[in-house]
Each structure stands twice: as structure tokens, then as C-alpha cells.
Amino acid sequence: MRELTYVEATLEALDSAMARDPSIFVVGEGIGERGGNFNTTVGLYDKYGPERLCDTPISERGFVGMCAGAAMTGTRPVVDFMFLDFILDAFGELVNQIAKMQYMSSGRLKMPILLRGAIGIGHSAATHHSGSYYPIFAHIPGFRVVVPAIPSDAKGLFATALQSDDPVLFLEHKSLLFNRGDVPEGDYAIPFGQARMAREGSDCTVVAIGSMVDKSVAVCDKLAEDGISAEVIDPRTIAPLDMATILESVSKTGRLLIVDETFQPCGVGAEIAAQVIDEGFDDLDAPIRRLNGAHVPTPYSPPLELAIVPETNDIEQSIRNLLAE
Amino acid sequence: MAQSEQLLSLYRQMLIIRYTEEQLARSHQMGLIHGACHTYVGEEAIATGVCAHLRPDDAVFSTHRGHGHALAKGVSPREVVAELFGRATGCSQGRGGSMHLFKPEVGMMGTSGIVGPCILQATGAGYSFKLLKTDQVGVAFFGDGAVNNGAFHEGLNLASIWKLPTLFVCENNMYATEVPFAYSAGNPHVGNRGPAYGMESLTVDGNDVLAVYEAAEEAVRRARGGEGPTLIECRTYRTRAHAEGMRDGGYRTPEEVEEWKARDPITRYNEWLLKNEEAGTETLAEIEAEVKEMVADAEEFARNSPWPEADTVSEHVFNQG
Ligand SMILES: Cc1ncc(C[n+]2csc(CCOP(=O)(O)OP(=O)(O)O)c2C)c(N)n1
Ligand SMILES: [Mg+2]
Secondary structure, three states, X not given: OOEEEHHHHHHHHHHHHHHHOOOEEEEEOOOOOOOOXXXXXXXXXXXXXXXXXXXXXXXXXXXXXXXXXXXXXXXEEEEEEEEHHHHHXXXXXXXHHHOOXXXXXXXXXXXXXXXXXXXXXXXXXXXXXXXXXXXXXHHOOOOEEEOOOOHHHHHHHHHHHXXXXXXXXXXXXXOOOOOEEEOOOOOOOOOOOOOEEEEOXXXXXXXXXXXXXXXXXXXXXXXXXXOOOEEEEEOOEEEXXXXXXXXXXXXXXXOEEEEEOOOOOOOHHHHHHHHHHHHHHHHOOOOOEEEEOOOOOOOOOHHHHHHHOOOHHHHHHHHHHHHHO | OOOHHHHHHXXXXXXXXXXXHHHHHHHHHOOOXXXXXXXXXXXXXXXXXXXXXXXXXXXXXXXXXXXXXXXXXOOOHHHXXXXXXXXXXXXXXXXXXXXXXXXXXXXXXXXXXXXXXXXXXXXXXXXXXXXXXXXOOEEEEEEHHXXXXXXXXXXXXXXXXXXXXXXXXXXXXXXXXXXXXXXXXOOOOOOOOHHHHOOEEEEEEOOOHHHHHHHHHHHHHHHHOOOOOEEEEEEOOOOOOOOOOOOOOOOOOHHHHHHHHOXXXXXXXXXXXXXXXXXXXXXXXXXXXXXXXXXXXXXXXXXXXXOOOHHHOOOOOOOOO
């Protein structure tokens, strides 16, 4: 199979959908001729022109609200934020309008809007360019929240996002964007709410999200040399969340660790843990453990930045601790 | 009109910004700066001309392109360079980098990674100073790109209805990253928008430090005197890429860049000082040598400074008393 980067994989899905569906258009800063700060739209401007690759002023609230209106009236906007942090200026439009519109209109209006942006900590981007925020969106009824970890998933999930009539947040960790991986040719769609088994094992279950997936798999491969058999599950979408796969794994292993770069309080790990306690309490042989990024704004200086992100040695230690419980 | 001593201090201030940033650009190439670095090269006259009228207790709110604002407001080159190097001795103790330069002790209320908020925060400073009945002023520096943000509309209107002591200084360098203002703004002028908000406004040559100085003098006088806010559009140009390490082609022509380099605010002012016999070549050369020395010292200081301790990372999330 040929290899693509994560970004190239989503670009392929976007290009293919835009070729088929003239109602899809993209808005964002620098997504026209420039092809996107993260190369998310390279080449599309030449193919589809300035109305469908629409370079915007720095008007986040403006163009998000505008895209809500567009989605309610027959088109399918893709909003490309470059850094997801900039979405926060449009929070009212998102939470009060976009997430609630289908409900408020008793299902007579659709909200096919795709909101994408780069997330995550790294490269001293500091606190206005490092946010992930997906637990916030997962908390709100009405959003689909997608956090792909590998290029082939990025393509298939992006295709699903482009077909969705619900608002989708498609969140791409900066450290993954230029990773290469096998990506099938042609169109395919991966349904939301289906986790991927990233690594099979029997001693413990590691649920890892986004940039933590590859890191966790690498750690578990290494632990295998010590006879430890860890299973790694990548939920791929946070909302909906594939609890069935997680529960099934926990029923086999009896131990659960959730590894997530975002904040621990009220986070994805808390939700998964609560649901496992509700549905799989008797399967547990040890307390559920969580490994998260520190609960602080993101600092700039490399030694500080390093201190707040779960690294491979932290993951390894957490797994060893969990197995010793 | 500025006095002789003041005239030389404007020259010196512009050089501090220029030399510091040329050093930052070199350090960035050497990998000593880990995050983004947006330089202000070509735009120095604006921060210099405005901040010349500010006291340490006046509050400046800045942008992602804020090294010049910080330096002109009184943050030392040592503290700026060390911050971009991520060191504990930086003005934000290594927590911030280029886009989060803070030194409230001298009224530097922060550069910002988000476009827009500085306009609202400077409005809020104006509200404080009005409420507290002081004669302090709040100043927002922002780019042409921010003019298209809702914060501009809301901030200007709030400052206008309450006659707040605030200066809105738009640094119109014609592009937001690679997007021309002529494309992104239905009205390509900023300096004529004041009347739409019931506010004084004007446009000045942002590469002419004396023009900026005079416009800011009047605006600060009005603000301190309770006569309300002013919007000043400064026409200027950044002569380096949007950020260090970024491409700088495709969206503007080399001819345009050269044309603006020929209008370099520092060269122009140097010539003006000589022509008007406000200073001789020797005096100017002395200033240049002194500032070069200061910047070399700043770089050395930064390079030899300690990294922040990892176990301090959670400090200051909340008030520590
Ligand atoms: C709310 C927000 N949206 C987008 C960005 C990304 N961004 C950083 S700088 C910039 C261009 C700013 O242009 P302008 O205001 O003209 O300032 P200049 O860089 O020209 O000095 C953009 C779009 C941002 N930092 N904040
Ligand atoms: Mg600009």
C-alpha cells in the first residue's frame, strides 16, 4: 500500500468529496491560494476556485456564525481554523446555535458543518497555540468529536465527517500531521463511534487518545519484552464514544489505564472510568488509573513544556504501577 | 515638536528594537528560539513614537508582533531575549515566549497569540482609569488584520460611548500573514473610520517617527484630559517574513518589499537628524555603538541564563497571595 501523511490523507478525502458535491466549501485564514497553514487545502484552490476555497478575514465569530447560516440553507461548510485555539472566539455561535439548531428546529434544520483545527502541545507553541479542548465539546449535546491518531483513520473519518449532517469537530494533533502511514486508495468511510484496536493484549487495557496512541503502542511493544501483554484501544471519536469495545477489553484484562494529553478534571478519562464502573465494575481487578497532561495553561520553555505532557516513560511507569495493584 | 534630547532618544529607541530583533532573527536561525518569532522590522517608528508619551503607569496591550511594543514600553532587551530563549530570567520567566511578553511593572500588559483581545483590554484599562479618576491611558497596538475582527467594532464603540482614555493604534502593514488588507476589508481605510464610532481618528505615515510622535502626543493629551479615545492608523510595512523561518514569497512582490525598505524609518530619521542638524554623524554613531553593545550583552545574558525549574510549572495558575 502507498504511504501518505496524515494531512495528505485528509486532503484526499476532502478533494474527492468536493469533486462530487458542489455544496461543500471551505473557509479559513490562508486556506485559499496558500493551501493552509498546515497544508490542509494544498492544490484545491486551483481546482475549485475562490468561492469554494474562501480566504477569510480574521473574523472567527463572523465566519463560524456565517457557516451556521450556510449549513441551515443547503450548503456544507468546512471551517479550517488552522490552530483550534482560535475557535474559542466563536464559542457562543458553536454552543448556542450550531450544537442546538437541530433540536431547536425539531429536526427540520440540519447542521452539516465540519470544524477542523490543529490541537495539542509541542514545539514551544505556548498557551495560545496548544489547546485541545475536546472534553469541552464532548460535554455539549449535539457535537460529534473526532480525534484520529493515524493517517488511514484520518482519511476515513474525514470522509464520514464530510457526509455528516451533524456538526463535527475534527481535531488533528500537531505532532501527527506529518506522520506517514499506509492509506488505502479510493473512497472509504470509517463510522463514528467505532474504536480501533491498536494493539492486542491480555494483562491490561490502555485507552489512548490522539497523540498518545502511537506513544502507548510503542511502550507496550517494549513491555512485551518483559512478558507484559497490554492492549491499546484508540477510541478515534470521543463523541460518540465506543464504550462496548472498552468494556469488552476490560472484561478480558481487568485493568484500565486512560492516557490523554488533555486535562484530567471532568475529562474524557473521567467519563470512561465512570462508565466502566457503571457497566463493568465486577470485571475490575484494580482501580482505574488516568494519566493526563498537567492541569495548567501550556508553558513556552522546553523544560516546562516537557514537564506537562505524558511521555513514554510516564506511560510505562503508569502501566507497571497498574499491574502491581 | 520634540526637543533635541527627545529627538535622540527616539533614534536610540528605534535602534534598540531593530538591533534586538536582528539578533533574535539570528538566534532563531541558530535554533536558540524554540517557538514563533514575528519581527517588527520596518515598523519601529510606531511603538517608538507612541510610547515616548507614555509613563510606566500607562497600560500597553499588544499583539503577536509585540517585541517593539515591549521594548519601547521599557522591558529591557535582556528580558526580551531571555524570554524568547525560554529562560527563567525572561520577562515572563520562560512561560510565554514571543507572544506572551509581560511586564506589568512598566505597564507592559502582554503581547498575545490571539488577534483581537488587546483592543478590548485597552478599552478596559481606559474604563479603570476613568473610574479611578487618574490621568493614565490605555493603549492597544494591533494590525490591520485585527480591524476585521469583531473586537475592533465592539472595543471602539465601548470606548466611544463612555469617552474612555484609550488609544487605538492600528499598524497597517497591508497584510495579515499573506492576506492583503485590500482583499479582506470592504473599506480599505482605517483612519477614516472614527466618525462611524463617534471618535477622533486619523492616518499617519507609520514610517515617520515624528509624524507618529505628534499624532500620539495629541491623542494622549486628549485621553488624559478626559476628551476620549483616538484611533490612529499608521501606514507601514514589515520587511521580513510574517514569522522567522516562514516563506515570504507568492503574496507580495520583491519590488514592493524593496520599495518599502527604501522608506526604512530608521534610515529616514537618521537622514532627517543630520539634515536638520539635530545631531552629527559622530553622535549618531555613538548611539549605534552603545545600542549594539547593549544587545550583544542581552544575547549573552540570555544564553547564559538558567532554564526554568520543571517543578515550578504549576505556579501562578491561581493567585498565590
Ligand atoms: C483569533 C486569531 N485568529 C487567527 C490567528 C492567526 N494569526 C496570527 S497572526 C495573523 C495575521 C495578523 O495580521 P495583522 O493583524 O495584520 O498583524 P501583522 O501580522 O500584519 O502584524 C493571523 C491570522 C490568531 N493569532 N488569532
Ligand atoms: Mg498586518
